[in-house]
Amino acid sequence: MSDDSGSANPGRSGRTTERTAGAPAAPEPRGPWPRRLVDRLPGLAVAVAVASVATVMGGWFPLIGGPVAGVVIGVVLAAVRRPAARLGPGITTASKFVLQLSVVLLGCQLSLTQVVRVGGSSLPVMLGSLVACLAAAYFVGRRLGIGRDLRTLIGVGTGICGASAIAAVTPVIGAASAEVAYAVSTIFLFNIAAVLVFPALGHLLDMSQQAFGLFAGTAVNDTSSVVAAAATYGDEAGQYAVVVKLTRTLLIIPICLWLAALTKRRALAAGTGGPGASGPGAGGPVDGPRLNVLKLVPWFLVGFLLTALVNTLGLIPPRAHPGLTTLCVFMITVALSAIGLTTDLRGLRRAGPRPLLLGACLWVVVSATSLALQYLTSSL
Numbered sequence: 001m002s003d004d005s006g007s008a009n010p011g012r013s014g015r016t017t018e019r020t021a022g023a024p025a026a027p028e029p030r031g032p033w034p035r036r037l038v039d040r041l042p043g044l045a046v047a048v049a050v051a052s053v054a055t056v057m058g059g060w061f062p063l064i065g066g067p068v069a070g071v072v073i074g075v076v077l078a079a080v081r082r083p084a085a086r087l088g089p090g091i092t093t094a095s096k097f098v099l100q101l102s103v104v105l106l107g108c109q110l111s112l113t114q115v116v117r118v119g120g121s122s123l124p125v126m127l128g129s130l131v132a133c134l135a136a137a138y139f140v141g142r143r144l145g146i147g148r149d150l151r152t153l154i155g156v157g158t159g160i161c162g163a164s165a166i167a168a169v170t171p172v173i174g175a176a177s178a179e180v181a182y183a184v185s186t187i188f189l190f191n192i193a194a195v196l197v198f199p200a201l202g203h204l205l206d207m208s209q210q211a212f213g214l215f216a217g218t219a220v221n222d223t224s225s226v227v228a229a230a231a232t233y234g235d236e237a238g239q240y241a242v243v244v245k246l247t248r249t250l251l252i253i254p255i256c257l258w259l260a261a262l263t264k265r266r267a268l269a270a271g272t273g274g275p276g277a278s279g280p281g282a283g284g285p286v287d288g289p290r291l292n293v294l295k296l297v298p299w300f301l302v303g304f305l306l307t308a309l310v311n312t313l314g315l316i317p318p319r320a321h322p323g324l325t326t327l328c329v330f331m332i333t334v335a336l337s338a339i340g341l342t343t344d345l346r347g348l349r350r351a352g353p354r355p356l357l358l359g360a361c362l363w364v365v366v367s368a369t370s371l372a373l374q375y376l377t378s379s380l
Helices: 031-061 065-080 085-109 113-141 148-160 163-173 177-202 209-219 223-233 237-251 251-270 297-314 318-341 345-351 356-376
Strands: none
Touching: 031 065, 031 209, 031 318, 065 177, 065 318, 065 345, 085 163, 085 237, 085 318, 113 148, 113 163, 113 209, 113 237, 113 356, 148 177, 148 237, 148 251, 148 356, 163 177, 163 237, 163 251, 163 297, 163 318, 177 209, 177 223, 177 318, 177 356, 209 223, 209 237, 209 356, 223 237, 251 297, 297 345
């Protein structure tokens, strides 16, 4: 999925230089923190406003959801009129810090007890489908000439949990906004296809409620799409699929650590400190690749684990769960709206249909692998 020969551009040529952190060009606010906060407020307000509209649209069309609507609205607005430079600091904060904070809140949905209980039966299927997906993303993506970052985003989005996985991986690899927008849109299309096709396929294969729940939980990405596909099949399938889906979210942790190590090693070899690096080793030569394992762990992954642990211990009241889930989805929507506002449409046009073809291939690979592994483990 990642290699040293790939570039961060969406297609074979025309490297995309605008990073997710690089919203409309604007100097980084300096001075006392109250002043920096004030400088960020206008851009944050715009991102929140776009996310609010997207959330309403997501309520009207649940299969689309707020995050996807946020990306689309942001891209359209950016195409009509690029955000003013003074909005840059706030939009950057939304696309980075808010994005990372949303990953922390994801942990509030997880119970490690449920993970242990469901993991025994579902882990082989989850891991097998993920490995198959990442391998296909690497080899098929390279064959199609798709840049490293874009195939990484589509791979982890398809193999783990859609927009949530993309949200976690984006700051780790420093993906460009055009790549994030394309990956989210691609995965959304195949989530819709899964909702329409999977229930009929389950009946055709005469799958049990639990078997279909495992299938939907491992082969569909976005939570709302998992619920839609599995609940159509039956209540028991719906409940089991959601637990499998949330358990699958934990795979974000090893994937992010692996990508962080690869990104850091490439940066050190190239004489840079990686995404957002500063100080010694950022832009100058180094003596050789040296990795500090502790520094590879992003703070938001630590926060993700801590919130999951707090939830497992029962310290989060059950009545607070719906509100926290809604807040998490809204924060992801804010971040993706900001990414949409900074998206370079020329980068999307350069990518062409090849990333969509990669998404289709990965969707088939994950679905077929999930069914095959269930058959081999007698879960089907």
